[in-house]
Amino acid sequence: MRKKIIAANWKMNKTINESIHLVEETLSLLPADHPRDAVVILCPPFISLAKVSEALQNNKKIFSGAQNCHWENFGAYTGEISAAMIKSAGAGYVILGHSERRQYFNETNEQLAQKANTVLSEGLIPIFCCGEPLNIRESNTHFELLQEQITKGLFHLMEDEFRHVIIAYEPVWAIGTGKVASEEQAQEMHEFIRHLIRKQYGEEVAGLTPIIYGGSMKPSNARGLLSQPDVDGGLIGGASLEAADFVEIIKAV
Numbered sequence: 001m002r003k004k005i006i007a008a009n010w011k012m013n014k015t016i017n018e019s020i021h022l023v024e025e026t027l028s029l030l031p032a033d034h035p036r037d038a039v040v041i042l043c044p045p046f047i048s049l050a051k052v053s054e055a056l057q058n059n060k061k062i063f064s065g066a067q068n069c070h071w072e073n074f075g076a077y078t079g080e081i082s083a084a085m086i087k088s089a090g091a092g093y094v095i096l097g098h099s100e101r102r103q104y105f106n107e108t109n110e111q112l113a114q115k116a117n118t119v120l121s122e123g124l125i126p127i128f129c130c131g132e133p134l135n136i137r138e139s140n141t142h143f144e145l146l147q148e149q150i151t152k153g154l155f156h157l158m159e160d161e162f163r164h165v166i167i168a169y170e171p172v173w174a175i176g177t178g179k180v181a182s183e184e185q186a187q188e189m190h191e192f193i194r195h196l197i198r199k200q201y202g203e204e205v206a207g208l209t210p211i212i213y214g215g216s217m218k219p220s221n222a223r224g225l226l227s228q229p230d231v232d233g234g235l236i237g238g239a240s241l242e243a244a245d246f247v248e249i250i251k252a253v
């Protein structure tokens, strides 16, 4: 059985104090027996990462993650943060290739391939994002784009490395727009991604790789999306900034 994963991407929101407050609120709203089957990951801004990790230290099912990292472990890269530093802050996960980083910071598939190497070599788990902008979907070339993003970003990995990867499908047109992918659209793309993994690494690895959905997921649509056979969880932006909404999504697993 592959894992169910609910990850919060806080993006550039919350000061350090606000971050701690949000963690405490989220923990207080989670009933003692939750999350039953889900691994929950909170990805705050870098500046809050160590504090958030500390606040989650005694928790066995809620972990912290970073939103990005550099592809080198140290060096003259002013303003950047390495996977080793993220690990030292107590985090276990790193979001890679979010569409906002591809769009605003020109991250390429080649850089992401290097970042995946660094993250894995530190023993961290990459949450690798892929997804098509609206014009690509409208021109019906979204399968090709996804194939390119995943092939170039991840398929250089050895099978034992790839086994640690989580993939997040985030259609760009659904991010922060309130326009969620339909359950059928999400399932279709997740099934396609799993098919690509099967061709590259075989049935067993394809069956074990968590593929999570991101893009306007909220309490009202989470249950439907999460009930799709190839949707193994969610990567949640806006709704993760409200503890009550985020906890409702966790409960929908």
Ligand code: 13P
Pocket: 009, 098, 170, 174, 175, 176, 177, 178, 214, 215, 216, 217, 235, 236, 237, 238, 239
């Ligand atoms: P929203 O949930 O705000 O649409 O953001 C999704 C996202 O980008 C998560 O990484």
